[in-house]
Amino acid sequence: MGRKAQTDKKTAGIQSVERALSILEVLSKTQTPMGVIEISEELGINRTTVYGLLNTLIQSDYVVRSEVNSKYTISGKMYSLSYSYPNRLPVVRYATRYMQELAERYNVTVHLGALSIRNDVLLVNAQFPKNIQNVRSGSTFPLHASSMGKVLLACMPLERMEEMLASCDMRAFTYHTITDREVLRKELSVIRKRGYGCDVEEYIDGTSCIAFPIFDDKNKIAAAMSVSGTLDLINSQMEQIITDGLRCSKQCSAEMGWIVYNR
Numbered sequence: 001m002g003r004k005a006q007t008d009k010k011t012a013g014i015q016s017v018e019r020a021l022s023i024l025e026v027l028s029k030t031q032t033p034m035g036v037i038e039i040s041e042e043l044g045i046n047r048t049t050v051y052g053l054l055n056t057l058i059q060s061d062y063v064v065r066s067e068v069n070s071k072y073t074i075s076g077k078m079y080s081l082s083y084s085y086p087n088r089l090p091v092v093r094y095a096t097r098y099m100q101e102l103a104e105r106y107n108v109t110v111h112l113g114a115l116s117i118r119n120d121v122l123l124v125n126a127q128f129p130k131n132i133q134n135v136r137s138g139s140t141f142p143l144h145a146s147s148m149g150k151v152l153l154a155c156m157p158l159e160r161m162e163e164m165l166a167s168c169d170m171r172a173f174t175y176h177t178i179t180d181r182e183v184l185r186k187e188l189s190v191i192r193k194r195g196y197g198c199d200v201e202e203y204i205d206g207t208s209c210i211a212f213p214i215f216d217d218k219n220k221i222a223a224a225m226s227v228s229g230t231l232d233l234i235n236s237q238m239e240q241i242i243t244d245g246l247r248c249s250k251q252c253s254a255e256m257g258w259i260v261y262n263r
Helices: 003-011 015-029 036-045 047-059 076-084 091-105 147-154 156-166 181-194 231-235 238-255
Strands: 063-065 073-074 109-115 121-127 197-200 209-214 221-230
Touching: 015 063, 015 073, 015 091, 036 047, 036 073, 047 063, 076 231, 091 109, 091 121, 091 209, 091 221, 091 238, 109 147, 109 209, 121 147, 121 231, 147 156, 147 181, 147 197, 147 209, 156 181, 209 238, 221 231, 221 238, 231 238
Parallel strands: none
Antiparallel strands: 063 073, 109 121, 109 221, 197 209, 209 221
16 A cells, blocks of 8 residues: 555544534534434435434434434433533633632622534533522523623624624524624624623523623634623622623633733
8 A cells, every 4th residue: 555545544534433423413503303314415425324323323322313203313411421521621720710709799690601513602611609500501592692692703703703693593582682683793893892792681581791702822712701690780780890800801811822912
C-alpha cells in the first residue's frame, strides 16, 4: 500500500460511526419522534442502513422506539450524558464564583447558558440564593425569548446571527414575547452597543432577567450569564445589577483570555 493510500485511510472516518452520530444529531434536534423513512430522507441514507443503525443504538440504550407508532427518539441515557457535559466547560469553572457573588448580593437566581446543538440556550450552570433551586443544568431556553438567548445572538458574527434568526420559530411564550424578526434585530443591535440584554416577562410571566456576555480567548461569545427574579426584585435593583453584572462578566471574560478587555 502506497504512502498516500495509508494517509487517506488514516484520515478517513468510519462511515457507520459517522452515520450513527448523524442519526443521534437529527433525533436530538427534533421535538417529536421520527420514523425510519423520515430519518432516511433527512440524511440521504438508505432505509435498510438506517434501520440497522437504529437497532444498534437501541441495543446500546442511546435510542428508544415507541411501541405505539414505532418511531424513534433519543433516550434518557443521552440526556444523562448531556448533564455531565456542562461541568467540563471551562466557562463554568471561571464563572461560578461571579454567579455566586451576584446571587448572594441581590438574592436572585443566576444562570449560565451556552448555545446548544439544537440552536437554543443550554443551561450549563445555575446559582441560587439561600438554597432556593428551581431550574437544573441541562434545561433549555429559547433564543428569541430569553435574555441569555438574545445576548448570544447579539454577540455572534452578523452572518451567523442571520442564519440563526432565519431558523428561529419565534414562538410566543407570553403576551410580551417578541415574535417579529425585525423587532428582534433592532433589539439585538441595542444589546451589542450597551453590552447586556433584558427579558421582561418574555419567557415567563412575572419574571425579569438581565444577561451579560462572557467571551473566550478567541474573542468569541462563550456563554451568557443572566440574573433572574421577580419584576419588583429586579426593578428595585436594576442599576446596581447592571453595573455589577457588567463588571463580573468582563472580569470573567478577562480570566478566560478575552483580549479586548485586557488591552
